[in-house]
Every structure is written in structure tokens, then in C-alpha cells.
Amino acid sequence: MNFQISNEICELRDRTRQFIAEQVIPLEDDARQSSHGPSEALRQDLVERARAAGLLTPHASIEMGGLGLSHVAKALVFEEAGYSWLGPTAMNIHAPDEGNIHLMELAANAEQKERWLRPQVQGHIRSCFAMTEPAPGAGADPSMLKTSAVRDGDDYVINGTKWFITGAEGAAYVIIMARMEDGSATMFLSDMDREGIVLERSMDAMDSCFTGGHGVLRFDNVRIPAKDVLGEIGKGFRYAQIRLAPARLTHCMRWLGQARRAHDAALAYASKRQAFGKALASHEGVGFMLADNDMDLQTARLHIWHTAWMLDQGEQCNFESSRAKVVCSEAEWRVVDRCVQILGGQGVTSESTVMRTFTDMRAFRIYDGPNEVHRWSMARKLMQALKPAGDVA
Template sequence: MEFSLTARQLELQERTRAFIAEVIIPLERDPRATSHGPTEEFRNELVAHARAAGLLTPHASVELGGLGLTHAEKAVVFEEAGYSTLGPTAMNIHAPDEGNIHLMEVVATPEQKERWLRPQVQGHIRSCFAMTEPSPGAGADPSMMQTTAIKDGDHYIINGTKWFITGAEGATYVIIMAKMEDGSATMFLSNMSRDGIKVTRQMDAMDSCFTGGHCVMSFDNVRIPATDVLGEIGRGFKYAQVRLAPARLTHCMRWLGQARRAHDIATEYARKREAFGRILGKHEGVGFMLADNDMDLQTSRLHIAHTAWILDQGHGANFESSRAKVVCSEAEWRVVDRCVQILGGQGVTGETMVMRIFTDMRAFRIYDGPSEVHRWSMARKIIEAGEKRV
């Protein structure tokens, strides 16, 4: 591995950093950034800024209008985008669209790409990914899926309920994961306007950074033609891994930017605020927290860089992405938690962005797999590898 940034990575870093600082951060207090994420009007305005800066959907292929970033390049760009709460939305690299774009590029047919993917890469439409269900359905264990797809001639009839579906309100299309009659799973594509698809309600969530919020959806005898199957019948769980391994890592990248932002705010405060005859940063209790922040930020960055490097070698990196997801989600959370403590009253109010980052980031330890599930998965693979060596 080479730790120095290439000329291209440095240029992308500087360009993204300037764009976020000069264009996006001044918009963070806009009232159109609601408790359920930026409004669609505001999102379109943010996207227009990124389009003008040549930074829209940079992870998509050059053929579709992106910059064709490698995973290592994404690590640099996504961290810089994440420095603002609005950066990922502006650059069209927010969840779930970022992961859906990657999945569609790998699996979708040419016709499906033209219908849904190209306008999405251009920032004109959004999507959602419907897999998680209320109990007793699929959550951290996707094999418990209750939503069904029954073949009916040249169509499939889908019935079920999904929830925690990020971005569903206002999305143009949805990727639906459903269980087949043989117990396997398949992904289906559909316009959200199709008969039988309904956004039942928006859920009240801690975070407020995703356009469209988190929703409950119902599927009532939804007829989907066989031409709208995403990939092959019965391979839904395999395709989910195509999407989830890189998406776990891009979450780490974006939230690293948020953690670094909180650390910068806390550092500036500790450098200027005086208490008990000296600036806060010179008190060991505060100075040690800043040092611990630096260690957690660097640890996260190294895990991201290593996993990105493995992905760029063409490997699946499922184990490594699980490891990075646990390490980064917990380390970055610790950074932001310490920043709240350093800021005191300012950390628990809207006087700085740290409170907002704090409430947004807590869910990171849960979505795309709770830390406990990733540890369990890693443990199984560690034991299996040990057994093979015996």
C-alpha cells in the first residue's frame, strides 16, 4: 500500500474541500433542512451546485456521467463531502442512493440503466432500498424475510411490509427484496407510483440528514413484470452483498468527515476558551480527549484505506468491510461524544453543528448491520479459518 495521495487524489481532495467550505457549509442553517432531511426543492438546489462544480455523483462510471472513482479515491472525496451535514446530499453520494447506484451499475440490464440509473446519476431522481421489515420479518437477519413474490405468468405479485426505508418519501423508484416460493430471495425494480405501493408513514428518527427520512412501506398485490427483475431470480442475497460491502465502507468515509468536523470545532473551542486560569486545551482532562480523538480518527482512516485498497484489488472484502464498519462506527462515535463533552453547554445545543452531528451519527452503529452482528459474523469466519489450518 502507498499512503501518500496521488496527484489526482490531491486535486480531488482540494476541489471537494473548497466546494464544501465555500458553497455548502454556508447553507447548513437553511430551514429547508428539516427533521426528515433536506426538502426535495433544497436537494435539487444543492445538487445543482455540485453539478456546476463538476462533483456530482463522482463514484459513478464516466460513461454514465460520474468521475469513475476508485474505492481509494472515494475514501478521499467522501470524507471531504462528509465534513458538511449537507455535503453527501449535494454530491449525490448519500445513502441509500450511493449504494443503489453501485448495485445498479453492476447488476442492472442496459434498459434498466437507461430507465432508472442514468437520471439518478444526473441527480434528477432518487431511489430507496426496501429490505428491512418489522418483526417477525427481516432485520439484521435477512433470512427472516416475510415479503413474498409469487410468479403469475410474465409477472410477479409482491405482498409485504417494509420499514426503516431510507429516502422512500419522494423517491422515484425502489429496489424491493422479496422471498420466492422456494425460500430464496430476489430483487425487483419498480417505480414508486406503481399500483399497490404505498408509503404508509414517516418514522420519527434521531437523524435528520437523509432526504425523504425513514419510512414504513406497504406492498399490496404489486404486479411487477419479469423484465423488471434486478439480476437473476433467487440471487437477491448475493446481490445484497455486492451492494452492502462497499456501502458499509462509504458510510465510514462520510462519517469520518463528520467526526473530523466535530473535532475541529471542539479543538478551536479548547484553544480559545479559558477556565481556571488557562485555556481548556491545557487542562489534562480536555487535552487527553483531543489526543484520543486524533487516535480514533487516524485509526478509522487507516481501516478505510486498507479496505478500499482490498476492494480496488478486485476482492470482496466482506470480512474487512465488517471490521472497518465496527471500528469506524465506534471510533467516530467516541470522537463526537468527546467533542460534546469538551464543548459543554454548546455541545448540547444548536450553537454549533456538534449536537446535530451527535444525533445523526448514533444510528451509524446500527444501520448496515449492528456492531454485534458484524462481530458475530467475523467470529464465525475466524473460527472457520482456524479449522481449515488444522
Template sequence: MNFDLSEEQSALQQKVRRFIAEEIIPCERDPRQTAHGPSEDFRAELIEKARSAELLTAHVSREFGGLGLDHRAKAVFFEEAGYSLLGPVALNIAAPDEGNMHLLEAVARPEHKERWLRPLAAGKVRSCFCMTEPTPGAGSDPSMLQTTAVRDGDDYVINGRKWFTTGADGAAFAIIMAKLEDGRATMFLSDTDVPGFIVERSMDTLDTCFPGGHGVVRLDNVRVPAENILGELGEGFKYAQVRLSPARLTHCMRWLGAARRAHDIATEYARRRHAFGKPLGSHEGVGFMLADNEMDIHSARLAIWHTAWVLDKGHLALHDSSMSKVLVSEACWRVVDRCVQILGGQGVTRETIVARIFADMRAFRIYDGPSEVHRWSIAKRIIKGIPREV
């Protein structure tokens, strides 16, 4: 594996870095950043900035308006985007839309790509992914899926309840995971303005960076034409893996950028703030935290780049993406927690963006599989002697 960036990757890295610094970071205190993410008009303005810079939707193929980056190039691009919490939104690579676009491009039929993928890739609409359910439904264990889809003529009638549905409020369409009468999981595509698709509320959560927040959705006899099955009938769990492995990794990429931002802020503070006769960073207690940050950031980046390399070889990278999800989520959390400590009182205020990053990042160790579930999954593969893909 070559750790050098190509000329194209290096140029793209610098272009995104300048864009975030000059166009996006100055927008971070815009009052339209709400408790449930940027307002829709604010999001649209950010999207237009990226469109003008020709940096929109980097992960989607050029056929659908993206830059067509491979996973290795995405690792560079997404990290730079994540340096601002608004960056992924502006560049149209934020969850859940980014993962939904990847899934649609990999699985959807041509007519579905035109109807749903193309406007999503253009940043004209948002989407949501309806999978997680309240008790006794599916959470970390997808086999507990309770939402049902029953055939009725040319339609499927879907009933169930979902929550932690990121972006539900304001989404134009949804990918819905439901089980058939024989128990097989299937994904369905549905517009959200149809009868029975009800966003009951947005949940009150620590994070505030995702447009539309995290919704509780009730599916009350939602009728979906059979022609709007995503991919093949009964293949829902397989498609979930197609979506989740890359999506886990892109989360890692974006949050690594945020951790680096916090580290940069804490480092600058440690240089200029004096205590007990010398700069904070000259005290071993603070200096060692900065050193540990550098090591965590470095190891996280290496894990991401390796998994991106495995994905670019055409593998699902289930084992490697699980390892990266745990390694990176926990490393980034340690980095940001140390940054709060270094900043002292300022670290728990809105004087810098570090407190925002701290609050937004905490959920990263839970969504797309808690660390405990990934460790369990990794252990099962070890015990069974399943070889790694590369």
C-alpha cells in the same frame, strides 16, 4: 500499500474541501432542512451547485455521468464530502442512492441502467432500498425475509411490509427484496407510483440528514413485470453483499468527515475558551480527549483506506468491511461524544453543528449491520479458519 495521495487525488481532495467550505456549509442553517432531511427543492439546489462544480456522483462511471473514482479515491472524496451533513446530498453520494447506484451499475441489464441508473446518477430522482421488515421479518437476519413475490403470468405480485426504508418518501423507484415461492430471495425494480406501493409514514428518528427520512412501506399486490427482476432470479442475497460491502465502507468515509468536523470545532473551542486561568485545551482532561480524538480519526482512516485497497483489488472484502464498519462507527462515535463533552453546555445546543452530528451519527452503529452482528460474523470466519482475501 502506498499511503501517499496521487497528484490527482490531492487536487480532488482540495477541490471538494473548498466546495464544501464555500458552497455547502453556508447552507446548513437553511430552514428547508427538515426533520426528514432536506426538502426536495433544497436538495435540487444543492445538486445544481455540485453539477456546476463538476463534482456530481463521483462513484459512478463516466459513462453514466460520474467521475469513475475507484474505492481509494472515493475514501478521500467522501470524507471531504462528509465534513458537512449536507455534503453527501449535494454531491449525490448519500445513502441509499449511492449504494443503489453501485448495485445497478454492477448488476442491472443495459435497459435498466438507462431507465433507472442514468437519471439517478444525474441527481434528477431519488431511490430507496426496501429490505428491512418489522417483526417477524428480516432485520439483522436477512433469512427471516417475509415479503413474497408470486409469479402471475408475465408479472410477479409482491406483498409485504418494509420499514426503515431510507428515502422512501419522494423516491421515484425502489429496489425491493422479496422471496419467491421456493424461498429464494430476489431483487425487483419498481417505480413507486404504481398501485399498491404505499408509504404509510415516515418514522420519527434521531437523525435528520437523509432526504425522505426513513419510511414504513406497505406492498399491497404490487405488480412487477418479470423483465424488471434486478439481475438473476434467486440471487438476492448475493447481490445484497455486492451492495453492502462497499456501502458499509462509504458510510464510514462520510461519517469520518463528520467526526473530523466535530473535532475541529471542539479543538478551536478548547483553544479560545478559558477556565481556571488557562485555555481549556491546556487542562489534561480536555487535552487528553483531543489526543484520543486524533488517534481514533487516524485509526479509522487507516481501516477505511485498507478496505478500499482490498476492494480495488477486486475482492468482496466481507471480512475487512465488517471490521471497518465496527472500528470506524465506534471510533467516530467516541470522537463526537468527546466533542460534546469538550463543548460543555454548547455541545448540547444548536449553537454549533456538533449536536446535530451527535444525533445523526448514533444510528451508524446500527444500520448496515449492528456492531454485534459484525463481530459475530468476524468471529465465525476466525473459528472456521477462513483466510482473509488479502
């Protein structure tokens, strides 16, 4: 394993860092934001800036108009983009679109790619991914899926309710996970303006960095043509895993950038702020927190790079991505929490960007599966590895 980064990727990382500093961070105080995220007008402004800089949708394939980045290259570029909460939106690498683009590249047919994927890669439209449901439906346990799809002639009729659907408001299309009559799951593609798709409301949430917020969607006898099935019938859960393993890791990458931003702010403050006759950083309690931050940041980065490298070797990395998700979400959270403490009063007010990062990041330990579920899944796989061949019950 060689972590030496090519000159080409280093140059792209540095260009991304400059773009975020010069074109994105100045817009963080733009009034075109609400508790439900950046407005569509602000998103379009940011996207145009990334397009002009040659940094739009870099993870997409070259065929689709992206830069075709490897997973390791994404690790460097996405961390730099995440230095601002608006950076992923600007570069069109934000959730859920980043994961949906990856899934569509792998599972969509040529017609579906031209209809939905290409304009999405170009930054003209957004998407959402509808899987999570209110109880007793699917949450951390996808097998509890209740939304149904029933064949009727050349169509499938879909009924059900989804919630916590990131980016639902303003999305052009949706990927719907639904249960078939035989109990299997299938993914369906649909324009969001199709009859029967109702955005009931946007939910108030701690985070406010996702365009379109988090919505509650209702599907009332939605008729979707059979040609708009994504991939193959009955393979929805398999496609979900194909989407989630890399998507968990890109969350780690983006939030690493935010955690590093918080650490930079705390370090700058602690080096200048005087208390009891010397700079805060000179006091052992604060100095230890800064040192712990550095260790957590590097630990997270190495987990990301290792898992990204394995993905680039063609490994599925379900176990490794779960491990990275847990380690990174908790390490990066510890960093931001310490930064709030170091900044004191400024850390709990909008006088510093750290408070914004603190409220945005808390949900990371829940998104893409609660950390407890990932630990449980890892433990099962560790136990299965101990069993004799053929004994997997």
C-alpha cells in the same frame, strides 16, 4: 501497499473541500429542512451547485456520467463531502442512493440503466432500498425475509411490509427484496408510483440528514413485470452482499468527515475558552480527549484506506468491511461524544454543529447491520479459518 495519493486525487480532494466550505456549509441553516431531512427543493439546489462544480455523483462510472473513482479515491473525496451533513446530498453520494448506484451498475441490464440509473446519476431522481421488515420479518437476519413474490403470467405479484426505508418519501424508484416460492430471494425494480405501493408514514428518527427520512412501505398485490427483475432470479442475497460491503465503507468515509468537523470545532473552542486561569486545551483532562480524538480519527481513516485498497484489488472484503464498519462507527462516535463534553453547554445545544452530528451519528452503529452482528459474523469466520480443509460445519 502504497498510501501515496496521486496529484489528481489530491486536487479533487481539495476541490471538494473548497466546494463544501463555500457552497454547502452556508446552506446548513436553510429553512428547507425538517426532522425528516433536507427537502427536495433544497436537494435540487445543492445538486445544481455540485453539477456546476463538476463534483456530482463522482463514484459513478464515466460511462454513466460520473468520475469513475476508485475506492481509495472515494475515501478521500467522501470524507471531505461528509464534513457537512449536506455534503453527501449535494454530491449525490448519500445513502441509500450511493449504494443503489453501485448495485445498479453491476446488476442492472442496459434498459434498466437507461430508465433508472442514468437519471439518478444525473441527480434528477432518488431511490430507496426496501429490505428491512417489522418482526417477524427480516432485520439484522435477512434470512427471515417475509415479503413474498409469486409468479403470475408475465408478472410477479409482491406482498409485504417494509420499514426503516431510507429516502422512501419522494423516491422515484425502489429496489425490493422479496422471497420466492422456493425460499430464495430476488430483487425487483419498480417506480414508486406503481399501484399497490403505499407509503404509510415517515418514522421519527434521531437523525435528520437523509432526504426523504425513513419510511414504512406496504406492498399490496404489486404487479411487477418479469423484465424488471434486477439481475437474476434467486440471487437477491448475493446481490445484497455485493451492495453492502462497499456501502458499509462509504458510511465510514462520510461519517469520518463529520467526526473531523466536530473535532475541529472542539479544538478551536478549547484553544480559546479560558477556565481556571488558562485555555481549556491546556488542562490535562481536555488535552487528553483531544489527543484521543486524533488517534481515533487516524485509526478509522487507516481502516477505511486499507479496506478500500483491498476492494480496488478485486477482493470481496466482507470480513474487512465488517471490521472497518465496527471500528469506524465506534471510533467516530467516541470522537463526537468527547467533543460534546469539551464544548460543555454549547455541545448540547444548536449553538454548535456538534449536537447535530451527535444525534445523526448514533444510528451508524445500527445501520448496515448492528455492530454486534458484524462481530458475530467475524468470529464465525475466524473460527472457520481454524478448521481443517473440508470441515466447515
